[in-house]
Amino acid sequence: MAVAMVSGCLRVCYGFKPCVRCCSYRGFQFFAPAQAKTRLSTFLALNVPKAASPTAVEDGSSSYTDTVPTPKVIIDQDSDPDATIVEITFGDRLGTLLDTMNSLKNLGLNVVKANVYLDSSGKHNKFAITKVSTGRKVDDPELLEAIRLTIINNMIEYHPESSSQLAMGATFGVEPPSQQVDVDIATHIYIYDDGPDRSLLVVEAADRPGLLVDLVKIITDINITVQSGEFDTEGLLAKAKFHVSYRGKPLIKALQQVLANSLRYFLRRPTTEDASF
Numbered sequence: 001m002a003v004a005m006v007s008g009c010l011r012v013c014y015g016f017k018p019c020v021r022c023c024s025y026r027g028f029q030f031f032a033p034a035q036a037k038t039r040l041s042t043f044l045a046l047n048v049p050k051a052a053s054p055t056a057v058e059d060g061s062s063s064y065t066d067t068v069p070t071p072k073v074i075i076d077q078d079s080d081p082d083a084t085i086v087e088i089t090f091g092d093r094l095g096t097l098l099d100t101m102n103s104l105k106n107l108g109l110n111v112v113k114a115n116v117y118l119d120s121s122g123k124h125n126k127f128a129i130t131k132v133s134t135g136r137k138v139d140d141p142e143l144l145e146a147i148r149l150t151i152i153n154n155m156i157e158y159h160p161e162s163s164s165q166l167a168m169g170a171t172f173g174v175e176p177p178s179q180q181v182d183v184d185i186a187t188h189i190y191i192y193d194d195g196p197d198r199s200l201l202v203v204e205a206a207d208r209p210g211l212l213v214d215l216v217k218i219i220t221d222i223n224i225t226v227q228s229g230e231f232d233t234e235g236l237l238a239k240a241k242f243h244v245s246y247r248g249k250p251l252i253k254a255l256q257q258v259l260a261n262s263l264r265y266f267l268r269r270p271t272t273e274d275a276s277f
Contacts, residue, residue, distance in 0.1 A: 068091075068161050068162070068164070068165055069089075069090055069091030069093065069122060069165075070165055070234060070235040071089070071090045071152075071155055071159075071162045071165055071166055071233070071234075071235060072087075072088070072089040072090070072232065072233065072234050072235075073086070073087070073088055073148060073151050073152060073155075073232070073233040074086065074087040074088075074230065074231075074232045074233075075144055075147065075148060075212075075230065075231045075232075076230045077137065077228045077229050077230060078228050078229065078230055078243075080128060080137070081137075082130070082136065082137060083112060083128040083129055083130050083136075083137050084128070084129045084130070084137040084138040084144070084147075085126060085127070085128055085129075086126070086127045086129055086147065086151065087124055087125065087126045087127075088100070088124075088125045088126075088151060088155070089121060089122055089123070089124050089125070090122065090155060090159060090162060091121075091122040091123075092122050092123050093122075093159055094123055094125055094155075094159075095158065097125050097154075099154060099158070100150070100151055100154045100155075101114070101127070103150045103151075103154055104127070104129060104147065104150065104151075107143065107146055107147065107150065108131060108132045108133060109129050109130065109131060109132060109138070109147070110129065110130045110131070110132055110135075111127050111128070111129055112128045112129070112130055113127070113128045114126065114127045114128070129147070131143075141212055141213045141216040141217075142213055144212055144231070145209075145210060145211075145212045145213050148212065148231070148233060149168070149209060152166060152168045152233065153168070153172060156168065156169060156172065156173045156174070160173070160174045160175065161175075163175045163176070164176065164177050164178055165177070165235050165236070166207075166233075166235060166236065167181070167206065167207035167208055167235075167236045167237075167238075168207070168209060171209055177236055179236075181206040181236050181237065183205070183206050183267065183268050184268055186204065186205055186206045186237060187204065187205050187206070187264060187267045187268055188202075188203070188204040188205075189201075189202070189203055189204075189260045189263050189264055190202040191251060191256045191259065191260060193250050194243060194250070195250075196250070197245060197248055197249060197250065198227060198243050198244060198245040198250055199243075199244050199245065199250040199251045199256070200241060200242075200243060200244075201219070201240075201241070201242040201243075201244050201259070202239075202240070202241050203215060203238075203239070203240045203241075203242075203263060203267075204237060204238070204239050204240075205237070205238055205267045206236065206237065206238070206267075207233055207235075207236055207237055207238040208238075211238050212231050212238075212240070214266065215240055215242075215263070216242075218262055218263055218266055219242065219244060219259065219263075221262075222255075222258060222259060222262060223246070224244050224245070224246055224251065224255070224259060225244060225245045225246065226242050226243075226244055227242075227243040227244065227245060228242075228243050229241050229242035229243060244259075
C-alpha cells in the first residue's frame with residue numbers, strides 16, 4: 001500500500017494480492033478475486049483541509065504543555081450493533097474536530113452522534129458512524145483503514161506536534177518519530193477461547209499504514225472468519241482485537257498456532273513485497 005500527500009489530499013493505494021476466495025462476514029466484508037484486484041489497485045483520495053498555520057487547532061486555540069501526550073484512535077466494531085464507534089484522544093489538545101467530521105462525510109459516511117467526556121487521560125471524542133449508502137456500520141476493512149488514516153492525518157495537520165508521536169508521522173507528518181519501534185519486541189499475539197463458537201485474537205504490533213487491511217487479509221487467507229473487532233492506534237503501536245472462528249467454532253490449538261505463526265512472520269518482516277511507502 002502506498003500513501004502520499006498530493007495538493008492537500010491523502011492518497012491511499014492498496015496493492016496486495018487478492019484473496020483466494022470470496023468471503024462475507026458480519027463486521028467485515030471481503031471481495032472475490034476479480035473485484036479485489038480492481039478495487040485494491042484503485043487510489044482512494046481523501047480531501048483533508050490543511051491547517052492555516054503549523055500551530056493551528058480546529059477550534060482556533062492552542063494549548064501546549066512540555067510533555068506531548070500519546071495520540072490514540074480507537075475503531076470499535078463491538079460496542080454498537082448498528083454503528084462503528086470511533087474514539088479520538090490526544091490529552092486536552094483536541095479542538096471541536098469539525099474538520100475531521102467533514103472529512104469522514106467525504107468518505108460517504110454519516111456521523112450519527114458525537115459526544116465528549118473527560119477523565120484523567122484527557123478529553124475523549126467519540127463518534128458513531130454509519131455508511132450513507134446503507135445506514136449501517138462500516139463493514140469494509142479498506143474503508144475502516146481509510147477512516148483511521150483520515151483521522152490521523154487531520155490530527156497531524158492541526159496538531160503538528162503529534163507527528164513525532166505517531167508512526168504515520170514518518171509517512172506524511174512534519175516531524176517523524178524520534179525513535180524506531182523494534183518489531184520483534186513490539187509484536188505480541190495471543191489467542192483465547194471466547195465462548196462456544198468463537199475465539200479472541202489479540203495482536204500488538206508496530207503501527208504502519210494499511211496494517212488493519214493486512215491483518216484481516218492474513219486471517220481470512222487461511223479460511224478463518226473475522227466476525228467483529230476493535231483496532232486501536234496508540235502512538236507508535238497498534239493493538240487489534242478480533243473475534244474469529246473456523247466453521248462456526250473456536251480455533252483448535254493447531255489452527256491457533258498456524259494463525260499466530262502467519263501473523264508473526266508477516267509483522268516481523270522489515271519490508272513486504274506488497275507495500276511501498
